[in-house]
Every structure is written in structure tokens, then in C-alpha cells.
Amino acid sequence: MRPFRSYATLTETSLDRHQRTLESLEAYYSEGVEEGRYLGHQPVYGFNGPGHEEHQMVFLARVYHILKQINTFEFDTFLDVGGGEGYTANLVHKIFGAYSVSADLSFQANLRARQLFDLDSLVLDASRLPFADGSFDLVLCSEVIEHLEHPAQSILELLRVSRKGLIISTMEAALGLFERKMRLQLRDLGKPHAELNWWHPTDFTMLLGSAGLSYSHILDVREYANAGYDDSRFTEEKAWELIGRMHRDTAFGAPYGRGILVVKRQADAETVCRVDESDLLRQAASTKLPLDYLPYPEPEMVPDNLASRLRCPLSRSDLKKVDGGLYCEASGCLFPVSRGIPNMIPARAPDSENPTNVVRHFTMLFGTDQIARTPLSRSMYSAAIKCMERTRSLRARRSRPTALHE
Numbered sequence: 046m047r048p049f050r051s052y053a054t055l056t057e058t059s060l061d062r063h064q065r066t067l068e069s070l071e072a073y074y075s076e077g078v079e080e081g082r083y084l085g086h087q088p089v090y091g092f093n094g095p096g097h098e099e100h101q102m103v104f105l106a107r108v109y110h111i112l113k114q115i116n117t118f119e120f121d122t123f124l125d126v127g128g129g130e131g132y133t134a135n136l137v138h139k140i141f142g143a144y145s146v147s148a149d150l151s152f153q154a155n156l157r158a159r160q161l162f163d164l165d166s167l168v169l170d171a172s173r174l175p176f177a178d179g180s181f182d183l184v185l186c187s188e189v190i191e192h193l194e195h196p197a198q199s200i201l202e203l204l205r206v207s208r209k210g211l212i213i214s215t216m217e218a219a220l221g222l223f224e225r226k227m228r229l230q231l232r233d234l235g236k237p238h239a240e241l242n243w244w245h246p247t248d249f250t251m252l253l254g255s256a257g258l259s260y261s262h263i264l265d266v267r268e269y270a271n272a273g274y275d276d277s278r279f280t281e282e283k284a285w286e287l288i289g290r291m292h293r294d295t296a297f298g299a300p301y302g303r304g305i306l307v308v309k310r311q312a313d314a315e316t317v318c319r320v321d322e323s324d325l326l327r328q329a330a331s332t333k334l335p336l337d338y339l340p341y342p343e344p345e346m347v348p349d350n351l352a353s354r355l356r357c358p359l360s361r362s363d364l365k366k367v368d369g370g371l372y373c374e375a376s377g378c379l380f381p382v383s384r385g386i387p388n389m390i391p392a393r394a395p396d397s398e399n400p401t402n403v404v405r406h407f408t409m410l411f412g413t414d415q416i417a418r419t420p421l422s423r424s425m426y427s428a429a430i431k432c433m434e435r436t437r438s439l440r441a442r443r444s445r446p447t448a449l450h451e
Contacts, residue, residue: 058413059194062234066192069237070151074130082336087132089161091333092281101276102284103216106264106291107304108133109329111187111212113292114308115141116325118210119317120182124148126171126203127189131158138164140328141319146181146351155386160340165351168388171199173358175380175389179208180354191217191240197407198400200252209314211253211307214263217243218305220298224433229410230417230426242411246297249307251403257310262295262302267441270301285330300441344385347371351387359391 077084077096084096088105111133115123121143125134128147135158138145147158147166155166169175171186172195184207190196203211217240219225228243246260268287272278279287295302310316320328346366347355355364357373357380364371370381370388378391400408417423 058234062237062239063194065237066239067150070149071153074151074153074157083157083161085130085334087129089130089132089334090336092279092284092330093276094333095336097276099276100274102269102274102279102288102291103264103266103303105284105329106269106288107187107214108136109288109326110263110292110295110306111185111214112136112140112325112329113322114212114306115183115185116319116322117316118183118310118314119319120209122146122181122183124176124181124184124206126169126174126184126186128158128166128185129154131162131164131166133185133187134158134164135162136329136332138162139332140325143182144350146354152383152386152388156343156384159343159385161334161338163341165348166386167347167351167355168386168390170358170390171195172202173391173395174202174206175355175358176206177354177356177361178205180206182209183207183212184210185212187212187214188216190244191215191242192238193241195404195408196242196411197252197404200249201401201404204253204309207309207311209311211309213249213307213309214304215244216263216304218262218303219243219245220437221245222247224430226415227426227430229415231423231430232416234413234416244305246305246307248407249309251406253307253309257312257314258307259310260305260307261297262299263304263306264291265294265299265301266291266303267294267301281330285326289326300437347382347385347387355387355389357391358389359395 073086085094086098088094088097088101092101092105115137123134123137123143123145125147128134128149131147134145134147137143145164147164148169149155150168152168155168158164158166171189171193184203186203190200190213193199219228222245225243225245232241233239249260250258268290297305355371356362357364357376357378359378360373360375362373362375364373370379372379381388417426
């Protein structure tokens with residue numbers, strides 16, 4: 046059996062990769078700040094806002110699909126792990142009135158969430174969440190798990206801190222286990238913030254259990270593909286009309302489906318409909334910042350509503366407010382606070398670990414030995430994937446195309 050690579054014995058390559066990822070995220074969420082206008086990566090200024098990235102339609106459609114799932118829960122508290130600059134957490138707060146927290150590995154991402162949307166935020170490691178069990182009614186983790194060194198442990202942590210439900214999305218989803226095996230072979234671990242993992246529905250059944258579990262594709266890209274994935278062809282009004290239709294035919298395996306959206310509903314979480322879907326779309330479309338926004342003030346210490354929920358990620362003990370941050374007597378760790386944002390990543394690894402069998406399984410499944418090392422082998426895997434994609438494209442073309450509404 047291959048040895049388990051624990052948190053305390055990360056290879057130098059993994060540590061270097063983590064540092065490169067952190068540096069790239071810090072730069073990513075700082076773009077334009079020194080010049081006086083932050084360049085939003087999420088559509089904080091609306092569709093096709095200034096400095097927008099390509100394929101914003103995909104991002105907006107994914108968020109809308111997530112909001113539709115959130116709309117089926119009765120909840121008062123919400124946590125977005127890997128929330129970036131807080132765009133989705135802000136929407137949840139505005140539309141549903143919930144206390145929303147945005148958390149990310151990047152300090153600059155958390156700072157933007159505070160400045161742009163007045164959200165409580167914190168720096169954390171998803172594999173060790175600094176909260177007690179069931180601290181939040183609803184937990185979201187969107188487009189994050191594919192980047193994690195410890196994805197299985199992180200998903201179990203997300204489930205642990207959620208009281209009513211958990212929602213996970215990733216575009217790195219394979220239709221079959223053989224396809225996933227080939228895609229894993231082509232990972233580029235030298236790239237900052239690389240896609241380290243590829244997912245299949247059976248993975249989530251293994252991790253989360255089948256009870257209350259549902260999954261689908263994130264979106265149907267048929268009309269968007271017909272438009273050449275070109276956002277410039279759409280006015281904002283037409284863009285949102287299309288976004289409202291991008292969740293048809295999203296059963297997993299559908300020809301034009303992309304990604305996977307997983308919903309885990311706890312046994313006592315009733316299914317509701319809080320907002321009419323047309324009104325939900327309207328509110329999502331209208332929630333955006335003006336270009337001349339004024340940043341919200343930053344607190345000196347951690348806001349009480351957030352501080353009361355925080356626990357030491359190593360011992361899960363209560364924390365004390367001290368000069369310089371939050372202190373845990375049980376572990377002896379000091380968690381520094383800067384501009385009201387606590388850094389809840391411990392400075393040391395835990396004393397010991399006893400990973401479960403399921404964590405061991407995914408550690409080996411996504412291990413670095415599952416990567417093609419030679420140009421010839423990479424070419425072979427790449428050719429096989431392209432063949433599968435062409436076959437899927439032919440299958441999709443046989444289905445009746447939807448006209449592009451412009």
C-alpha cells in the first residue's frame with residue numbers, strides 16, 4: 046500500500062505549490078486597488094462590468110443555479126468557503142436576509158469582501174475549519190474542491206459545520222471513472238492554483254452518504270455555445286434571459302451539461318420555496334456595485350457575531366481575545382487579526398492524525414503518482430480525451446438545438 050501523505054509530512058513540492066497559489070491569489074484579488082479602482086473578478090459591477098473576465102455568463106449562471114438551490118432551504122446563517130471577494134455571500138444576505146460569512150485562503154479576497162460588501166470574513170484552511178459542529182445552517186463551497194490538497198478531509202469538514210445543508214459545485218467533473226482517470230494524468234502541478242482533482246458523483250456518495258444527496262450538472266451551455274461563448278453578443282438584459290434558461294436539461298450526463306452541483310440536505314431540513322424564481326433572478330441581476338463605490342470601514346477587531354462562532358482549528362476549543370489576535374489555551378496557538386480579519390490557519394501542524402479510510406482513499410486517488418510523466422504518455426491521454434469529447438459533441442448535435450434569443 047502506498048504511504049499516506051499526512052498534513053505534517055507534506056512534500057516540499059506541495060508546500061511550494063501552496064505558496065505559489067497563495068501568492069497568485071493575493072495578487073489576483075489586489076488588481077487595481079493601488080490605482081483606486083478594484084478590478085472585480087466576480088461580476089461585482091454587473092454583467093460585462095469594467096475589467097471583467099471572459100465567460101462571465103458561466104459564472105453568473107452557476108451563481109443563479111446555486112441561488113435556486115439555496116432558495117429551497119429555510120436558514121438564518123450562511124458560510125461561503127472559498128468565497129473570493131464575497132459576491133455570492135452578499136447576494137445571499139441581500140436576497141434571503143441571512144447572516145453571511147465569506148471565507149478564503151487569501152487575505153486580500155477577505156479584505157475585498159469586507160470593503161465591498163461589509164461582510165464578516167476570515168482566512169482559513171478548508172481542511173480544518175475553525176468552527177464548532179453545525180455552526181452555520183447552510184454552507185457553500187463553489188469552484189474550490191478541485192484546487193485542494195486535501196479535498197476529502199475538506200468536504201467532511203464542510204459537512205461537519207453545516208446544520209441544515211451543504212452545496213458544492215465544481216466544473217472539474219468527469220462523466221465516467223475512466224474519463225476521470227485520464228484527466229488526472231494530465232494535471233499541471235507546476236501551475237499556481239492548479240486543478241488538482243476531478244470528480245464523479247460516486248465520490249460524493251462515498252463522502253456524504255446517499256441520504257438527502259442530489260446532484261446535477263451546473264448548467265446547460267447549449268445556447269451559449271451557439272453564441273461562441275462570446276459575452277459581447279449580449280446586452281445585460283439578454284444575458285440574464287439566457288442565464289434563466291441555462292438550467293434546462295441539467296441531469297448529470299446531459300449532452301450540453303457542464304460541471305457538477307451537489308446538494309446534501311440534512312434529515313431535519315425541510316424543502317421550501319422562499320422566493321419566486323423570476324423574482325430571484327431579478328434580484329440577482331439588480332444586486333451590483335456602482336463604479337464609484339465607497340469602501341465599508343474595517344473594524345479593528347473581529348466582529349462579535351463572527352468571534353462567537355470561531356474555534357481553534359486544532360483543538361476546537363474556545364478562543365480568547367488578546368492583544369494581537371485570538372488565543373487558544375488548549376493548543377497554545379495565537380491567531381493574528383489584521384483589519385478585523387482573523388487568520389485562522391494554525392502556525393503548526395496537529396500533533397497527530399488518524400485519517401479515516403475514505404480520506405486515505407482520496408489521498409491515494411488524487412496522488413501525484415497519478416500523473417503522466419513523459420510527453421508521449423501525456424499525448425496519448427490527451428488524444429483519448431479529445432476523442433471522447435468529439436464523441437460527446439456529436440451526440441449533443443443530434444439533440445435538437447435551441448435557438449439563440451437575441
